[in-house]
Amino acid sequence: MAKPPFSNDIRTLRFLAGEMTQGDLGDRVGVTRQTIAAIEQGKYSPSLEVAFRIARVFGKPLETVFQWDDAGD
Amino acid sequence: MALLITYAGDHQMNFREKTAWLNVVAMVVAYSVYFGLLLSGHPAGREVFPMLWLFGSIAVAHAVTVIVGTVILSARAPKSERARADERDRAIRRRGATMAYYVLLVGMMVVGVYLPFVESGVPLANMGLFAIVAAELVNSVVVLMSYRRGWHG
Numbered sequence: 001m002a003k004p005p006f007s008n009d010i011r012t013l014r015f016l017a018g019e020m021t022q023g024d025l026g027d028r029v030g031v032t033r034q035t036i037a038a039i040e041q042g043k044y045s046p047s048l049e050v051a052f053r054i055a056r057v058f059g060k061p062l063e064t065v066f067q068w069d070d071a072g073d
Numbered sequence: 074m075a076l077l078i079t080y081a082g083d084h085q086m087n088f089r090e091k092t093a094w095l096n097v098v099a100m101v102v103a104y105s106v107y108f109g110l111l112l113s114g115h116p117a118g119r120e121v122f123p124m125l126w127l128f129g130s131i132a133v134a135h136a137v138t139v140i141v142g143t144v145i146l147s148a149r150a151p152k153s154e155r156a157r158a159d160e161r162d163r164a165i166r167r168r169g170a171t172m173a174y175y176v177l178l179v180g181m182m183v184v185g186v187y188l189p190f191v192e193s194g195v196p197l198a199n200m201g202l203f204a205i206v207a208a209e210l211v212n213s214v215v216v217l218m219s220y221r222r223g224w225h226g
Contacts, residue, residue, distance in 0.1 A: 031161065
């Protein structure tokens with residue numbers, strides 16, 4: 001499965017947010033812990049709504065959480 | 074089987090992935106027995122009542138296995154996982170159903186082409202059943218592969 005042309009800093013942001021667990025983030029966003037794990041590993045591209053919800057949990061703009069990878073353009 | 078479903082490598086499976094494994098294992102076992110008996114000359118391959126009896130027994134055993142297994146998996150799953158499918162679960166389910174649709178379509182076309190050349194409906198019913206089982210297997214395998222390798226919806 002090809003990786004999406006963007007990466008994310010969710011793992012780092014979870015750590016900076018008091019070592020928030022994948023399960024906690026999933027509960028706040030409305031997805032399962034496994035889906036958060038899949039997003040972190042680049043195995044699943046979240047919908048725009050879930051991407052915004054994740055960014056809102058961390059209080060960051062979307063592009064701080066998800067970065068477009070120019071090499072994968 | 075429970076061991077396989079619970080510990081498939083270091084990959085963390087959610088409730089729906091485990092139920093997909095349950096479906097695959099139960100279906101492979103049940104219908105391997107059914108079609109294996111047909112290939113070995115069981116009268117269910119030629120006559121109506123033996124076929125209904127054998128198929129009924131296999132289908133009931135399969136259904137009971139899946140229901141009991143799903144109840145056990147559901148009882149062991151965290152509440153957040155069994156509440157409802159999230160968007161990734163739904164995307165993966167759509168992919169499996171789409172692939173299975175094509176398998177079922179081709180299987181039914183083969184049955185339709187075969188129809189004018191047979192007098193008894195039993196072989197046709199078995200071919201149709203095989204197409205359904207194959208489609209359902211493809212569905213479950215695609216779902217499992219999508220959970221394992223990733224799917225972007």
